[in-house]
Amino acid sequence: MRKLKIYLxxxxxxxxxxxxxxxxxxxxxxxxxxxxxxxxxxxxxxVKLEISRDPDPVHRQKLRAVLEAHRVQNLPMDRREEVTQLxxxxxxxxxxxxxxMEDALHVAFAVVYNMDVLLSWNFKHLANINKxxxxxxxxxxxGYRHAVRLTSPLEVEYEVE
Numbered sequence: 001m002r003k004l005k006i007y008l009x010x011x012x013x014x015x016x017x018x019x020x021x022x023x024x025x026x027x028x029x030x031x032x033x034x035x036x037x038x039x040x041x042x043x044x045x046x047v048k049l050e051i052s053r054d055p056d057p058v059h060r061q062k063l064r065a066v067l068e069a070h071r072v073q074n075l076p077m078d079r080r081e082e083v084t085q086l087x088x089x090x091x092x093x094x095x096x097x098x099x100x101m102e103d104a105l106h107v108a109f110a111v112v113y114n115m116d117v118l119l120s121w122n123f124k125h126l127a128n129i130n131k132x133x134x135x136x137x138x139x140x141x142x143g144y145r146h147a148v149r150l151t152s153p154l155e156v157e158y159e160v161e
Contacts, residue, residue, distance in 0.1 A: 003038065003039050003040045003055065003113070004039050004040070004115065004116040004117060005039070005040045005042060005113075005115045005116050005117070006039045006041050006042065006115065006117045006118075006119050006156070007042050007043070007044070007075075007106065007109060007110040007113075007115040007117065007118045007119065007148075008042070008043050008047065008072065008119050009025050009047065009103075009106045009118065009119065009120040009122065009126065010046075010047045010050040010051060010155045011120050011121040011122050012028060012031075012119050012120060012121060012153065013047070013051070013063050013066050013067065014025075014063065015027050015028040015121050016029060016032065016062075016066060017039060017059065017062060017063075018034070023041055024121060027152075027154060028121075028153055029155060030055050030153075031119075031153040032066070032070060035156065035157055036070050037070075039057070040073070041070060041071070041072040041073065042072065042073050042074070042075050042113070043067065043072055043073075043074055043075070043117075044074065044075045044083075044105070044106070045074065045075075045077060045107040046102050046105045046106055046109065047106075047141065048074070049102075050102060051063045051064060056141040058077065069091070072158070075109055075113050079113070082112055083105060083108040083127055084105070084108070084113050086107075086112060086138075086139070087104035087108040088143075089138055089139055089142055090104040090107060090108065090135060091094065091104050093134075093138050094133075094134075094136050095131065095134040095135050095137075096125060096135070097125070102123050103126055106118060106120070106126065107126065107135050107148070107150070110148045111128045111135075111144050111148055112144070114146045115148050116148065116149065117148065117149045117150075117151060118148050118149070118150045118151075118153075119151065119152065119153060119156060119159050120150065120152065121152055123152070126150050127150050127151050127152045128150070131139045131150060132148075132149065132150040132151075135150065136148070150158060
């Protein structure tokens with residue numbers, strides 16, 4: 001059986017260190033320490049950019065160390081123009097607010113590179129069924145037939161048989 005391909009947005013990595021959200025932090029830790037090895041994990045340069053903006057250099061290094069420790073793969077940039085065009089469509093069609101281009105890019109990377117899941121703690125703009133339906137409708141209109149699930153680590157668990 002093939003492993004599911006999961007795209008991680010920056011919130012997933014950040015919540016490993018979220019002091020103000022102990023429940024979400026514990027769920028995120030469980031995902032990385034128990035379940036993550038059963039999936040192929042990916043990020044894009046958008047995640048790297050968001051991490052690079054963290055004002056605390058120690059925290060930045062911790063976030064980067066998570067990516068290395070869990071062998072998270074970086075998606076190639078060979079389809080960047082295609083990704084950008086799709087992200088702009090999400091915004092133009094009102095599926096993502098104009099001020100959230102990076103969220104639109106996360107979804108576009110996941111769609112263009114045929115991820116099975118986009119994992120996020122961003123319930124407002126990404127991980128909710130209404131957004132998923134709107135975003136996948138735009139994707140289908142743009143010619144992408146592979147639907148990506150937009151969800152949180154609460155719904156991603158590997159079952160050992």
